Amino acid sequence: MSAIAGDLSPINTLSVTQPRKSTIKVKIEPDGRTVKLDNRAAWMMKQLIAAGKRGVTTLELPTGVRVAHYVYLLRREGFSISMERETHGGAFPGVHGKYRLENEVSILEEMAVAA
DSSP, X not given: OOOOTTOOOOXXXXXXXXXXXXXXXXXXXXXXXXXXEEHHHHHHHHHHHHHGGGOXXXXXXXXXXXXXXXXXHHHHTTOOEXXXXXXXXXXXXXXXXXXXXXXXXXXXXXXXXXX
């Protein structure tokens, strides 16, 4: 059978590299409680730790990241995360949130395993 113009070749659903599941174990100060975080919650925690007191905004993260949901997951685990509203200009002016981790947190263990 001949190929049709614009026809896409079959997609191989078995990728050569498997997606990785990210897991971190963090310690909340001053009480020393440890929490294990998986996947996007772990990713968001690393973003908040890296940002420090500067905080993280949705404008700095990749498009489509559900920041509010990941913050919700972290708050549900007992982390104190503040949110401050900031205005921005540009082609689409509006308001965005800046999230700051209020707890002192240290990463005890970081793992990535094949999913």
